[in-house]
Amino acid sequence: MHRVTLWAGALVLALLVSGCTTGNRGAWLKISGYTQGTTYNITYQDPDSTDYQEQLEKLLGEFDQSLSTYLPSSIVSRMNQGIPDVVADEYFRICFLAAEEVYAATGGAFDITVAPVVNAWGFGFTERSRVDSALIDSLLQFVGMNKVSLRENKLVREREGMMLDMNAIAQGYAVDVLAEFFDAENIENYLVEIGGEVRCSGKNRFGLDWRIGIDKPIDGLQLPGVQMQAIVQISGRSLATSGNYRRFYEEDGIKYSHTIDPSTGYPVQHGLLSATVVASDCMRADAYATAFMVMGYEKARRFLEKHTYLDAYLIFNDEMGEYRVWYTAGMEKILSEEL
Ligand code: AMP
Ligand code: MG
Numbered sequence: 001m002h003r004v005t006l007w008a009g010a011l012v013l014a015l016l017v018s019g020c021t022t023g024n025r026g027a028w029l030k031i032s033g034y035t036q037g038t039t040y041n042i043t044y045q046d047p048d049s050t051d052y053q054e055q056l057e058k059l060l061g062e063f064d065q066s067l068s069t070y071l072p073s074s075i076v077s078r079m080n081q082g083i084p085d086v087v088a089d090e091y092f093r094i095c096f097l098a099a100e101e102v103y104a105a106t107g108g109a110f111d112i113t114v115a116p117v118v119n120a121w122g123f124g125f126t127e128r129s130r131v132d133s134a135l136i137d138s139l140l141q142f143v144g145m146n147k148v149s150l151r152e153n154k155l156v157r158e159r160e161g162m163m164l165d166m167n168a169i170a171q172g173y174a175v176d177v178l179a180e181f182f183d184a185e186n187i188e189n190y191l192v193e194i195g196g197e198v199r200c201s202g203k204n205r206f207g208l209d210w211r212i213g214i215d216k217p218i219d220g221l222q223l224p225g226v227q228m229q230a231i232v233q234i235s236g237r238s239l240a241t242s243g244n245y246r247r248f249y250e251e252d253g254i255k256y257s258h259t260i261d262p263s264t265g266y267p268v269q270h271g272l273l274s275a276t277v278v279a280s281d282c283m284r285a286d287a288y289a290t291a292f293m294v295m296g297y298e299k300a301r302r303f304l305e306k307h308t309y310l311d312a313y314l315i316f317n318d319e320m321g322e323y324r325v326w327y328t329a330g331m332e333k334i335l336s337e338e339l
Pocket of ligand 2: 167240286288
């Protein structure tokens with residue numbers, strides 16, 4: 001009896017050791033760097049120990065040439081400058097169509113045409129304006145995804161001056177693009193992370209599901225993983241978090257968050273501190289996380305109770321100012337208590 005247990009123990013240890021080094025699916029490799037104004041981290045297991053950094057960075061470069069609002073020469077920037085006949089590429093098309101889908105599903109809470117208002121509040125790609133209600137009212141004429149469409153891969157807008165802000169969806173989509181690169185290379189076990197948005201496949205180096213931390217939404221907390229609220233175990237799915245604890249400013253005691261309610265043109269003011277979404281693709285996880293920050297806790301919860309294809313973990317202050325969490329039934333199954 002004693003001997004059997006010992007053997008079992010040794011077997012587990014052997015598996016762990018082989019998982020740490022080469023094993024039959026190859027060595028574990030790590031790649032990190034900077035992209036889209038943030039960091040990226042990738043871990044993968046490859047039989048040939050191939051370093052894919054150059055190829056991945058080339059992909060990220062092409063991606064930015066399509067969707068980055070910080071690159072004046074990108075497709076989205078040229079459209080935003082009003083240059084006629086700019087042709088959308090595949091990245092743009094996929095992202096735009098997904099943005100339309102999430103816009104419709106969320107009743108307009110997620111809306112990439114919010115760009116002029118985001119810019120006015122100082123969270124976009126131009127200088128902040130002096131904001132008053134007259135300015136916001138006039139800018140709202142340029143907001144509404146029902147007023148733009150893609151026709152023959154060209155952007156058609158109801159009004160000149162309408163602009164797109166891809167920041168709430170493109171980062172998640174970039175994660176998908178890198179993940180799909182690994183899928184195409186037949187690499188089964190990997191984790192791709194850009195600025196806290198994650199997609200993983202297969203198992204980690206210990207042969208277990210990947211464990212991803214959800215940060216505590218503490219104002220000004222910039223470094224992910226320093227103060228964790230919970231851990232979720234996921235495999236073959238993606239996780240994205242939106243929160244107003246990283247990007248905001250304070251003026252005269254009022255906190256201005258970078259999430260804008262497209263129906264009012266104002267930064268959201270409610271108790272939802274962060275929304276973490278688990279979905280099969282990171283693009284939708286990213287977009288819905290932003291949409292939930294617009295909706296606030298009550299609305300987001302009602303939405304999630306109806307749309308069970310999404311899992312989410314919401315952290316909020318209730319009416320009494322108490323710090324609370326709520327999560328979907330699907331989330332409960334993959335949440336791990338121990339940090
Ligand atoms: P995220 O961190 O993914 O929640 O994205 C936040 C960014 O999305 C902001 O900095 C804005 O550029 C943009 N944004 C703000 N409000 C909205 C909205 N209601 N719909 C879509 N994008 C938004
Ligand atoms: Mg987002």
